[in-house]
Amino acid sequence: MEFARADRMTVLGVLNVTPDSFSDGGRYPAVADAVAHALAMRADGADLIDVGGESTRPGAARIGAGAEAQRVLPVISALAAAGVPVSVDTYRASVAQAALEAGATVINDVTGGLGDPDMARVARDAGCPWILMHWRGHSDVMATLATYDDVVADVRRELCTRVDAALAAGVDPSQLILDPGLGFAKTAAHNWALLAHLDALIDLGLPVLVAASRKSFLGSLLADGEGAPRPVGERESATVAITTMAGLAGAWGVRVHEVRPSVDAARAVAAVRAA
Ligand code: PMM
Numbered sequence: 001m002e003f004a005r006a007d008r009m010t011v012l013g014v015l016n017v018t019p020d021s022f023s024d025g026g027r028y029p030a031v032a033d034a035v036a037h038a039l040a041m042r043a044d045g046a047d048l049i050d051v052g053g054e055s056t057r058p059g060a061a062r063i064g065a066g067a068e069a070q071r072v073l074p075v076i077s078a079l080a081a082a083g084v085p086v087s088v089d090t091y092r093a094s095v096a097q098a099a100l101e102a103g104a105t106v107i108n109d110v111t112g113g114l115g116d117p118d119m120a121r122v123a124r125d126a127g128c129p130w131i132l133m134h135w136r137g138h139s140d141v142m143a144t145l146a147t148y149d150d151v152v153a154d155v156r157r158e159l160c161t162r163v164d165a166a167l168a169a170g171v172d173p174s175q176l177i178l179d180p181g182l183g184f185a186k187t188a189a190h191n192w193a194l195l196a197h198l199d200a201l202i203d204l205g206l207p208v209l210v211a212a213s214r215k216s217f218l219g220s221l222l223a224d225g226e227g228a229p230r231p232v233g234e235r236e237s238a239t240v241a242i243t244t245m246a247g248l249a250g251a252w253g254v255r256v257h258e259v260r261p262s263v264d265a266a267r268a269v270a271a272v273r274a275a
Contacts, residue, residue: 003085008270010253013046045263052089091115112162120169134181145185152197188217198249207252212242
């Protein structure tokens with residue numbers, strides 16, 4: 001993983017080229033604008049730009065593979081031409097394949113391989129890093145799937161099953177990165193429990209990515225006196241707190257919208273861990 005740094009946590013900058021994503025949706029309709037935002041995130045220290053074309057926001061509409069590819073491929077090609085390391089946030093094998101051909105070097109799969117039976121083959125043949133996120137169902141149904149006996153043990157076990165499936169398909173263990181999937185078929189209490197026990201995933205010996213940035217459980221945490229959630233753009237300090245605690249727990253990386261504060265936190269964490 002040549003994009004990853006040895007001296008601190010990896011920071012993925014989110015680039016959602018979707019009209020409906022919950023936090024930055026609709027802000028980067030044109031390729032040039034998306035590229036400019038990605039370059040700004042690079043200047044702020046992002047190690048990898050995570051390009052996604054289909055919102056996974058609860059209740060978001062799903063689009064077809066063709067529309068998804070049309071959104072992400074021009075941006076990925078332009079970023080690759082500019083020498084920017086790119087991951088593609090997709091669960092569709094055909095989109096991942098096309099993105100790799102356009103210059104992406106990492107697959108970020110929010111379904112952990114469950115969304116498309118062909119994804120393992122694409123990852124195996126490419127030999128690229130493959131982020132396996134804990135996932136139980138698409139956003140239209142995921143709220144109904146948020147039931148666990150013990151969320152930490154259940155997520156760990158279900159992720160292990162995904163790892164086993166990837167290895168059985170011929171994927172090398174060095175390609176795999178695990179992600180607890182905060183907010184995906186999880187209540188706020190589930191998210192906090194997973195964050196409190198990140199060691200249960202880190203102990204598996206694979207890199208762990210944490211993606212809490214701006215998510216609604218932070219909005220609920222920071223709700224005002226009337227119970228109104230803190231607006232998306234005002235969840236940054238809490239996001240950085242999660243970056244910090246994830247780093248101290250030994251997470252490999254974070255996926256964030258606002259790159260600079262989390263890079264600063266990652267550097268501070270690295271200094272503490274090195275001292
Ligand atoms: N969350 C979102 C999208 N992609 N990828 C990974 N690996 N982990 C996540 O938790 C994750 C993801 C949804 O949030 P967004 O709308 O900010 O992209």
